[in-house]
Amino acid sequence: MLNNIYNIFFIPEIFLACSSFVCLLFGLFLKKNAFRQTSNLAVFVLLLTILLVYYDSESNFANYKSLFSHSSFINFFKILALLGSIASIIISKDYFLGIKLKNFEIPVLFLFSTLGMMLMIASNNLMSMYLAIELQSLSLYVAAAIKRDSISSAESGVKYFILGALSSGILLYGFSLIYGFTGSMNFNEISFYLSKYDNLNLGLIFGLVFVMVGLAFKVSAVPFHMWTPDVYEGAPNSITGFFAIVPKIAAVALIYRFCLVPFENFYLEWSQIILFLSIASMFLGAIAAIAQSNIKRLLAYSSIGHIGYILIALVAANDDGIKAASIYMFSYMIMNVAIFAILLSLKVKNEYLINISDLKGLSKSNPIVSLSISIIMLSMAGIPPFIGFFGKFYVFIAAIEQELYVLSVLGVLASVISAFYYLRIIKIMYFDESISEGIINFQISFQSKIILSLSLFVIICFIFYPSLLINISASLTI
């Protein structure tokens, strides 16, 4: 029994929660360099949490079985989310110092939101799922509005909050319907209860639809995507980076688990919703991004498009689909880390880069940087030999395994459309004659440089040794 009490602290979530408070106190009592020190501590804490997740065993978790679940899929996504937060804290450090936003609360907020995401991924109960989502979102609402003297940041925070609260309300309503009709909040029990029936009754259908709407909002799938471009645009760049990299991982894992655990037997019911969300996201993401002049809005639409592809793998709903989702999410995270590592270090006339057209002439002044951006863009567009291609490739394998031919063809067509705006960025850097040479400068700290080089290395060299990631993702069970 005594043994168990100590063991509690080795449960990654509990460890992370306690350490987050420690970080908060640590930052509070530091006089100088509070932001920098807290960030470093936060990175260290997250690294330890990764170790704990990696060595986490089922026995530690026994007491929380009804609330949280434990599987290789969950662990994979937890580690992905943790890696994403580590990377985004490191790459955003210099940016925050650069815009003189030195609140030590920022890394702490990131920690709390990461904690929320870990709980989200693991949740096995409607109640714990809702609480985890709220913990995650509340930290992010504050983070979006953290630059108090900036109107756009406040606007994005409020917008995010209002729409987030609305979607949480819808989500809760759905939960209450599901609870009312099945009599349980636990995923496995709901599944067991539903297995007795061939059809969902009307109340459950409504419940399912409401929950899907709420979750679609969290993954920002069309038509519940409206907040994404605005929030991305308004928030400080580094917060946008965090938004783009991490919460999507958790939300995707959650939507997978929600569809595949409690409602696994009602594929027809939810797959129609997901099918529509997927097609709409791919095409809207591809088409709306074409007209953007702000790089953050462009990346917002690009992430909407990527969500569409991940949802294809969910429609496939087979083992290949889970594998595809994990590979795609990994590649998505790596590509976003790389592009934000660059964006957070690029300055045009001493302002951080916002407009795509300011990239003009980058290939002359910074050939290596522009080469890197091109590689990331081509990878996002899904052009081989980069990692983005393999993400899409596995998604289509999963879809065709399930004979979703029309969906696959629509998917590849959307990828051709989206190739256009990725190419446009390359065009601006390489083809357009620059009139303003030497205005852009690229300053990157040593730590971000390591993150950037590592992610570029993965993007380029994945093709030479794909089995490492693929064997892991092939072994995942939901």
Next chain:
Amino acid sequence: MIDWPLVSVIIFLPLIGALIILFIKEDELTSINIKWAALLTTLGTFILSLILWLQFDYSNPSYQYEEKFSWFDDFNFFYHVGVDGISLFMILLSTFLTPLCILASWNNIKKRVKEYMLSFLFLETVMIGMFASIDILLFYIFFEAVLIPMYLIIGIWGGNRRIYASFKFFLYTLLGSVLMLIAIIVMYRNTSSMSIEFLQGNYFSYNTQLFLWLAFFASFAVKIPMWPFHTWLPDAHVEAPTAGSVILAGVLLKMGGYGFIRFSLGMLPEATEFFIPLIMTLSIVAIVYTSLVALAQTDIKKLIAYSSVAHMGIVTIGIFLVNQQGLEGAMMQMISHGLVSAALFLCVGVIYDRMHTREIEFYGGLVQRMPLYATVFMIFMLGSVGLPGTSGFIGEFLVIVGAFKFSSYVVIGAAFGIILSAVYMLYLYKRIIFGTITNNKLADILDINTREKIILIPLAISVILLGIFPNLFLDPMRLSLELIITNYEIANAK
């Protein structure tokens, strides 16, 4: 035989050269080092690829120099490369043309020499890799990766409308090839194999074949290009720098023909049988229509671009005759077109470098000032027309002989196209070369210099060599083509 991985070395040598160039700092003085590094790498690759030919076993119809390594653990995807009679000359064509391209851009590429050479070396790696792949996924990766360097080459070093042309090129060909990706996955799902060798055994039901065939057709018809999917080609050719046009016409168009032989004929024989009338119709329309369009062009490069579409029409006719003469003719026509059109673009490049215009009106009477140029140009012009003794003749002759077995209407169409090709090429030659010099700006134009001789003379020699000793080229490919035809006939006899 050779016990070291020759094919892989040939594939990746240019990439290694590119990595070396990446670390040479570029400025006024060192750009010459970059050029030399690129030239030596590509020459080395060419010499190595000659070993492929010399050591080639003529009596073996299947793949030689095979290398196979496990690549993806979860699926049966392998790094599997090798060379057979069909891919041998495609690889040789790529390795032969790339050093010439580097030489052709020696002086006229002044900005971003480093990136230019990197693009070309990367392009060479993916071109060779594509022809040497025996695994379809590997093939697809190389097939798509070709777009990246070509997009940059057209977009950065191209002409005035380069951005439009580069986007059109990229998106058009991407649209075709993504459908092929779906087809590849469907094939894998049905057979659990990605080996090109294995899949050439007719494993698919008739209806599946029809869909797969259309998906592959979308990709290769855009690439080769067939009428009406050819509209990207004139734009891409006109806007690309000379060397870009050379590679585009010389090698990239052959990817379509190569794909038709390997995939459509080899893997989907019953569907091919069904679609032959469609292909024949499109090809004849392509030959006649684009020849007429070529006749009306005022831009030399555009004229040659349209003539490429017409020549590729002869290739598709030859391929889909599916008999020995037809396929051999198509292969010969592809090799010949690779040399001749590449050379014609280089010839255009020679006068473009001097006068910076490609308008036919501008020129006239060049023979007065550039006799050597006129001679070399004539060889290639006649090669394009298909005069006996040049490479063009062999291909066209074999295709027409093969076509007699199929239908005399096809023969009439093809022959009409050949006549038209003589019309527009001779007319072009007359307007540029003959007559007296009317334009004062041409009064002191210089004849081709040593560098240009080094580029053009090997091409001229090979055009004539191909015309006089066609068996040198036909013998190695004969058995591989026979194998495809036999498989095809067995499948359709069922």
